[in-house]
Amino acid sequence: MAKVEVKVCLGTTCFVMGGSNLQELNDIIPQKYGDKVELSAANCLGLCSINWEYSKAPYVKVNEEVVSEATVEKVLEEIDKQLGN
Ligand code: FES
Secondary structure, three states: OOOEEEEEEOOHHHHHOOHHHHHHHHHHHHHHHHHHEEEEEEOOOOOOOOOHHHOOOOOEEEOOEEEOOOOHHHHHHHHHHHHOO
């Protein structure tokens, strides 16, 4: 089965808008999914600059799916969905 790729944006906009809370994923994801999920960080996914004022940062990408106003719960939910759990 293909791995689910998770990219957490740690760019400035996302970080100040709550991305710092997403660091918990570094512990949760390997524990919960083992090697089924590959986690990486991005400097800026290029999403914050579209309509900055209404930015829904922080952003996380789960494969091609963008999770906006991301929280740990929302990201885990999207991973489960993509894994078919
Ligand atoms: S800083 Fe996260 S998308 Fe730009």
